[in-house]
Amino acid sequence: MTVTLADVAARAQVSPATVSRVLNGNYPVAAATRERVLRAVDDLDYVLNGPASALAAATSDLVGILVNDIADPFFGIIAGAVQSEIGGPGGRAGGERLAVVCNTxxxxxxxxxxxTLLQRxxxxxxxxxxxxxxxxxxxxALAGKxxxxxxxxxxxxxxxxxPAPETDAVALTFDNRGGGRRLTAHLLGLGHRRVGxxxxxxERSTTRHRLEGHRAALAAHGVEDDPALTVHGPYDRRSGYDATVELLRRAPELTAVVAANDTVALGACAALRDKGLRTPDDVSVAGFDDLPFSVDAVPALTTVRLPLHEAGARAGRIAMGKEEPPPGGVATVHGELMVRGSTAGPR
Amino acid sequence: MTVTLADVAARAQVSPATVSRVLNGNYPVAAATRERVLRAVDDLDYVLNGPASALAAATSDLVGILVNDIADPFFGIIAGAVQSEIGGPGGRAGGERLAVVCNTxxxxxxxxxxxTLLQRxxxxxxxxxxxxxxxxxxxxALAGKxxxxxxxxxxxxxxxxxPAPETDAVALTFDNRGGGRRLTAHLLGLGHRRVGxxxxxxERSTTRHRLEGHRAALAAHGVEDDPALTVHGPYDRRSGYDATVELLRRAPELTAVVAANDTVALGACAALRDKGLRTPDDVSVAGFDDLPFSVDAVPALTTVRLPLHEAGARAGRIAMGKEEPPPGGVATVHGELMVRGSTAGPR
DNA sequence: CCGTAGATAGAAAGCGCTTGCTGTGACCCC
DNA sequence: GGGGTCACAGCAAGCGCTTTCTATCTACGG
Structure with missing residues (x-):
């Protein structure tokens, strides 16, 4: 029923081996033969059987990408960049790889x-x-895997x-700590003292690092770190909204709010608006990541821009062996502080 | 080097066939034997060879999802919903499928x-x-494929x-035309007559359908469709910004702008703001899709909500045979008009 | 002219798994 | 107590491709 290599070989009057070689293009095949084979492939509408060749060659053209949330542009941008580099359609000849995006x-x-599925x-x-x-x-467990x-x-x-300890996985790490520090330092520099x-x-490294940066900035400026001014929650808008309401309840006098990321910051802005507070006049707000929508927020969000696309592309190239891994297997990717309208001096 | 079925079989003192049966669980195996096999699998850290079993069984557990832009939440939401239904980790026993997201x-x-890659x-x-x-x-070509x-x-x-003609692919179609019509009708109902x-x-069905809906609404209200008030562009923020500037140049008197989607609408808002125009006081703006950030725009965006998650989940279930395809193989998914702050009567 | 290197093509042995068919005891019923 | 049923387990034949090794054939150099 389905066309196989052998069918193509028969039609082109060559052996299966030759067809395979034409298709993989890594062994000399006379031009005339090649053409005959190619025509047969075309005539028969032949499509290689991936599993079979993966089995025989002990290689596969699948690349796995694990993300926390595919609906979040943060990951979407990275995934898209990776895919553009692993040579999906575009990179002709042997360079056709499929990206398996896994939503954890x-x-x-x-x-x-x-x-495990990817290993399989x-x-x-x-x-x-x-x-x-x-x-x-x-x-x-992860390191073992x-x-x-x-x-x-x-x-x-x-x-x-x-970096994952006990592993020699290459790591492109974001400087979340440094970004967090600069962001809060910016706020403190504007004169804020009560910063939510x-x-x-x-239990998430990103959370911890950004928070550590924040605290480092507070310490550097001699500002007390009031535990009541920190609230944890998921990385979504709702969390930003609720946390802001809670923060306002605990400390009505706060003049600035730093959010875990831009999405959370948007929720914070909404909560402030609903409470009749203005940004940045009454309360400044800052985010993290600089996702595409952040510049369009009103007021535009002060945030830390992470080069998501570049990092993803680089990760993709390294994964494909198209680029040397950084020395030591670890590279730190820095963010850039983007000061925009959502932050100003306290009233 | 790598552990195979045979190794597991040897350790469990059974034949490879039995191990395979235990792993696939579709053939009676005595409890004691099963346990012995499972222990061996565990001891040896055995992971099935996907390509080999795909070849032998002539089936695979890969599901392809084609999207236009993985970084766009519109697609991210759909992809995430699909993945949640195709039984990735969570649906135990034979239900472990991998989603291959392809960025076209x-x-x-x-x-x-x-x-073709997916077919392969x-x-x-x-x-x-x-x-x-x-x-x-x-x-x-697509229909043939x-x-x-x-x-x-x-x-x-x-x-x-x-629906794809000449094909019996199941289609979950969005009612873009109806949504577009209701959106523009809403604006016309508010009194707008010059609507960009x-x-x-x-050459995109979505573009055409939404535009047709827009025109249908104009016609229904007896408003002339001035070709100069329509500008085409990609589905991104930049396009919305540029198009708005162009629209304003061509028709400074317009009082409302309808955008192809929310992202474009955000760009439009930015352009208006930069031109010193206020939304909705000077110009009303409407989007389409109701992506998560739209409600947080300032003012909140009037738009048409598409049940992206539901549609994606349903598509996933149908693809898995967990749900009956709609009668006739085609179902229309309707959008809901969300009237929010970005639209108001003309000044 | 013959021996030999170089360029192609083919034969065949797997790659690791699934599954139809064939045993083989154990069990049950009359 | 014998034959028929079950419930399991194993054998072995592939699944469709890659690749090593071998066979040819051509082209040259001496």
Whole structure:
């Protein structure tokens, strides 16, 4: 029923081996023969059987990308950049790879399960994006998995995530701590002293690093770090809204709010608006990531721009072996403070 | 080097066939034997070889999702919903499927190439999302490809796209025309008569349908459709900005702008702001899709909400055979007009 | 002219798994 | 107590491709 290599070979009057070689183009085949084969392929509408060739050649053209939330542009941008580099359609000849995007939803188990699934597919490479889950047990399990993947020849790259200990996975780490520090320093520099902080979910490296940066800035400016001014929540708009309401309840006098990311910041702005407070006149707001919509917020959001596209593209190239990994296997990617309308001096 | 079924069989003192049966769980195996096998699997850290089993069983657990732009939440939401339904980690036992998200960037060639790649992988199902490219030649090529995929046993579902003629692919179509009509009718009802329209890229079904709805509303209200008030551009913020500037140049007197989608609308708002015009006091703005950030825009965007998550989930279920396709293979998904602060009567 | 290197093509042995068919005891019923 | 049924387990034949090794054939140099 379905056309196989043998059918093509028969029609082109050559052996299956020759057809395979024409298709893979890594062995000399006379031009005339090649053409005959190619015509047969065309006539028969032949499409290679991926699993069969993966089995025989012990390689696959699948690349896995693990993300926390595919609906979040933060990950979408990275995933898109990776895909543009792993040579999907566009990079002719042997360079056709498929990106398998796996949505972990931030769940440790799913992270592991997807990794197993990818291992089962004998993926050519795996890229883990976003913050790591900070749990010793999970970290150990993850490291084990990554080691086994690497052993099996799968290249592992971390993008926007700290290096994984006990592993030689290449890591492109975002400088969340530095970004957080500069952001809060900017606010303190404007004269704010009571700064609320809406942190991301606990046990997440991104959350911790950004928060540490914030605290470092407070310390550097001699401002007391009031625990009541920090609230944790998921990385979504709702969380920003609720946390802001809570923060306002706890400390009506605060003059600025730093959010875990831009989406959360948008929720914070909405809450302030609903409470009749103006941004930045009454309360300044700052985000993180500089997603595309942030510049269009009103007022435009002060935030830390992370070069998501560049980082994703680089991760993709490294995963494909098209670019040398950074020395030591770790590179830090810095963010840039974008001061915009949502922050100003306190009233 | 790598552990195979045979190794597990040897350790469990059974035949490879038995191990396979335990792993696939579709054939009676005595509890004691099963347990022995499972222990061996565990001891050896055995992971099934996907390509090998796909070859032998002639099935695969890959599901392809074609999107125009993975960084656009419109597609991200759909992709996430699909993935949640195709039984990735969570749905135990045989239900572990991997979603291959393919970024076509709106290019017809890439659409076709990705389909071939997916066919090569013998994907279990393929879901095409977003508007179709309206080009006879491409449509024919696409229909042929889809037919061949279907023949090979791959289930094909269209989500947010009109039915593909000459094909029996199931289609979940968005009522873009109706949504567009209601949106413009809303504006006309408020008293607007000079309404600018920022359309999406040409040759896209989505663009055409929304525009047709817009025109239908104009006609219904007896308002002349001035061609100068329609500008085409890509579905991004930049396009909205530029188009608005152009629209303002051509018709400084316009009192409302309808954008192809929310992202474009945000760009339009920015342009108006930069021109010193206020929304909705001077110019009303409306979008389409109701993406998560739209409610947080200032003023909140009037738009048409499309049930992206629901549609994606349903497409996923149909692709998995978990839900009956709609009668006739086609279902229309309606949008809901969300009237918010960005639209008001003309000054 | 013959021996030999170089360029192609083919034969065949897998790659690791699934599954139809074939045993083989154990069990049950009359 | 014998034959028929079950419930399991194993054998072995592929699945469709890649690739090593070998066979040809051509072209040259001496």
């Amino acid at each position: 939803g931030g769940s440790p188990e799913r992270e592991l399960t997807y990794l 597919q004998r993926a050519a490479a795996v890229i883990l994006t976003g913050g790591a889950i900070e749990d010793a047990e999970h970290a150990a 990554l080691r086994r993947l690497a052993e099996a020849g799968t290249r592992v790259v971390l993008c926007g995530r700290p 902080y809406i942190a991301g979910p606990r | 960037g709106g290019s017809p060639e890439r659409e076709l190439t990705y389909l 992988q013998r994907a279990a199902a393929v879901i095409l999302t977003g508007g179709a490219i309206e080009d006879a030649e491409h449509a024919a 889809l037919r061949r995929l279907a023949e090979a046993g791959t289930r094909v579902v269209l989500c947010g796209r009109p 329209y920022i359309a999406g890229p040409r």
